[in-house]
Amino acid sequence: MVLAQQTDYVDFTFCKAFVKFDTVEKSVSGIVRHKFVMLKDVDSVFVDAQKMDITNPVELLDFENSETYKIAYRNDGSKIWLKYGFKAGKQYEVIINYKVIPGKALYFVGWDNEAPNQIWTQGQGKYTSNWLPSFDDMNEKVAFSLTIRFNNEYEVISNGKKVFETETVDGKADHVFMMEKPMSSYLVALAIGKYDKQVETSASGIPLEMYYYPEDSLKVEPTYRYTKQMFDFLEQEIGVPYPWQNYKQVPVHDFLYAGMENTSLTIFSDAFVTDSIGFNDKNYVNVNAHELAHQWFGDMVTETSGTHHWLQEGFATYYALLAERAVFGDKYYYWRLYEYAQELLDQDNRGAGTALLNPKSSSVTFYKKGAWLLHMLREKIGDFAFRQAVRNYLIAHQFQNVSSEDFIREVKNVSDVEVDGFFEKWLESPVFPYNEVMASLEQSKFIQEYLMADCEANNAKCDYYLEAPLSDQAKSKIISQVPERITSDVFMDGLKVRQAIAKHVSKIPDSLKTQYESLLKDDSYVTIEAALYNLWSNFPNDRIRYLDKTKGIIGFQDRNVRLLWLVLALSTPDYEQNNKQAYFDELIGYTAPDYGFEVRMGAFSYLQALNLFPEAALANLVNATNHYNWQFRSFARDLVGALSNDERYADILEKLKNS
Ligand SMILES: [Zn+2]
Known part of the structure; x- marks a missing residue:
């Protein structure tokens, strides 16, 4: 027996939805109107809707007689089944009023702590039907038009073109978005938060909206570097015009992935927001290009x-x-x-x-x-x-x-x-x-050169390779193979070769000390982090000088340099005795939900390395075992497991888990 798919007998064409939020209860309520055409006579069709409360009788507009009926329906917790004598060739519209506290796919971030207040969605792999009655089947393509009501101090962004914003009533306005072309439901998205934006226009006239947190205005250029160039390139290379009305990119806090290619609205992790130093090692360019390419391959x-x-x-x-x-x-x-x-x-x-x-x-x-x-x-x-x-x-x-x-x-x-x-x-x-x-x-x-240059055998040729004008990649490979052979000349190379020195040369000969110290001034947070650690380890008498030199450096969004610096400052007995408590408190503070999960993971790992977990950090760790990001959640669960074997923490953890 072959089970018919719903797309075989009904074609949903247009969705008009209204949604609003309760940020305390973390709920969504809305009214969704789905227009559809019947391909066959059937007596029921469904809309996917996960664990939703239907708050008003479901209504059906029958276009044949322009009458609206209250119709029978069944809500089985994952689908809403509409019961009616649907006739082939006829057009209908169903109207569903609903309310839901989404288990996933829509996230309320920061409303209970000091992290930025945001609401954002992730449809792929999670199902948009967790917050909007829609279609889990990717083969059902619909043109969506969302109206979103929210506090007007926030920016509201969704798929398609914003065509209208109502007058503000009680501090809230309705933002009306419209799409021209149909798409699968998993690509429906919204992002709400405090943002400013910069707008460029592609060679073909498409507005490219680049959003950023108001405090990050100096990071806009490095974060979005090459956006227009790559957009213009892809339109040319693919040979098919960009298929949507505009293109928006929005960073969000504690995102689940690197980026997601929602139609005309890429949402990406704010871990990619960078200054021009961070750009050299960890930038948004690849994710930017990847999600943009999906606008054709995946979305269209x-x-x-x-x-x-x-x-x-x-x-x-x-x-x-x-x-x-x-x-x-x-x-x-x-x-x-x-x-x-x-x-x-x-x-x-x-x-x-x-x-x-x-x-x-x-x-x-x-x-x-x-x-x-x-x-x-x-x-x-x-x-x-x-x-x-x-x-x-x-x-x-x-x-x-x-x-x-x-x-x-x-x-x-x-x-x-x-x-x-x-x-x-x-x-x-x-x-x-x-x-x-x-x-x-x-x-x-x-x-060819990269494969040829090889020092696995560690022979006389290696000295030649270290002097020769090889590519950064080839020279870095040689450094990783024979770190003990490097000379002061190798420090004359570029940023990436010097980075390879910082990463691989952990035993620093006295003769190279001065050159090695110059790595602390490189435009690379990877280099600075590795060089600081190696210098601190190799030259105990100079620790205070190294700490003073790197005191104000934060590093990437995950604060890699600052976290290391705090740990080294705490581990240097004669360094700033009076500030030790403040530094320890700062490190503990980074385990709190106010910070991104990458920062928190770093802080937890260092506390583990220091073998010192005060109760506040343990409480933050237990809290993290329920985080919606599975990577962070499983990290926290593993660490709780490990610490539970330590008698200093076992009872406290048990108490925290139970509260
Ligand atoms: Zn992808």
């Missing part, structure tokens, strides 16, 4: 099912690399491909290789093997045919759903090169064709 054409997930992640990863190549050059491009190949090789060596068409594959497979497939395909069929195939594929299926076959068909339409064997190997085999991809990479002189 959407996989029919998880089997074809590489059509989203493989394409987004590949096109992000192309956009970065346009900014950073060929070496960057080949280097990233090389890194991806090593990760895929590792995966295979662990016996964990997976096929691209396996819906349960790892992200490494979907993202990186998918990107490699496209790089190799382009080599095989040539630039012209490749771009033609991608363009035809996007245009033929725009605002619809796609499978791998749809893409392969377009490749065959434009190229006479035999590709059946190619796709079979790349899509169906769990093995990553490592030798083949390395043969392709070795066309790059830069990669």
Whole structure:
């Protein structure tokens, strides 16, 4: 028996929704109106809605007679079933009033602590139907128009174009957003918080809105660097105009992933907000390009099912690399491909290789093997045919759903090169064709040099390599292999080579002390953190000087330098005796929910290293075991487990868990 899917007998076309929030109760209430056309006669259709209270009788507008009826419905906790004699070819609209405290997919952040007050959503993998009655099936594409009521001191951002804002009543205004084209429900999004924005316009006239926290105005340029350039590049390269009315990017606090490509509204982790020093090591460029590429690959054409997930992640990863190549050059491009190949090789060596068409594959497979497939395909069929195939594929299926076959068909339409064997190997085999991809990479002189320069054997050639004008990557590799052989000349190299010294040269010869100290002034928080630790460890008599030199440096958003500095200051007995308590309190403070989870994880780890957990930190740790971010939650649970074995903490933890 084949169960019919709902999309076989009904087509939902337009959704008009009104939502408002209670930030104390952390609830959403709303009214959603779904318009739909029947393809067959049936007596019930459903809308996905998780654990919602229906607060008014469900109504149905029958367009045939323009009458509105209260209709029978059943709310089974995951779907609302509408009972009516629906007739093929007829159009209807259902009106549902609801209220819900979402278990996931919509998050209230900071309303109970000092973190920035925000509300934001994450639909993919979580289901938008947790806060908005909608469709879990990606094949149901609907044009959404959201009206959001909120306190007018906050910025309200959603999919599509903001067409209207009402007068403020009781401090609140209604923000009306409108979309022109349909999309899957998992791409519905909103972000509410205190933001300013900068707006640029793409070469094609699309407004690019870049949001930031008001206190971060100096970080806007480095955070969003190359945004317009990459946008213009991708429109050109893909050959299909950007499909939506505008493009917005919004950083949020304690986000679940790096970024999410909601249609016309990318939400990303504020850990990527950076100053120009942080930019050198950890910037938003790759995530920026990746989520932007998804606006075509994922949002405009959407996989029919998880089997074809590489059509989203493989394409987004590949096109992000192309956009970065346009900014950073060929070496960057080949280097990233090389890194991806090593990760895929590792995966295979662990016996964990997976096929691209396996819906349960790892992200490494979907993202990186998918990107490699496209790089190799382009080599095989040539630039012209490749771009033609991608363009035809996007245009033929725009605002619809796609499978791998749809893409392969377009490749065959434009190229006479035999590709059946190619796709079979790349899509169906769990093995990553490592030798083949390395043969392709070795066309790059830069990669050749990297592979050739090798000091595993630690011979006389290593001194030559350390002096030679090699690429940063090749020289860093040599430094990691023979850190004891470096000379003062190596310090003359650039930022990344000097960073390799800080990371790998942990025993500092007296003869290099002065050069090594100069690393503390580099424009890199990675270098400063590693150099500070190594200098402090190697030269106990100079600890106070090193601490004074680095006192005001915070580091990345996760405060990497400041946390280390506090720990070293506390571990240096004769340093600022009078401030010891204040430094310890500051470190404990970073474990609180007021800070991002990356800061908190760092602070907890250092307390563990210091073997010192006061009750306030233990309370914050127990609180973290219920955090919505699974990565942080499991970190906290593991640490509670470890500390419970320590008799100093066992009773306190037990008491805290029970309260
Ligand atoms: Zn992605």
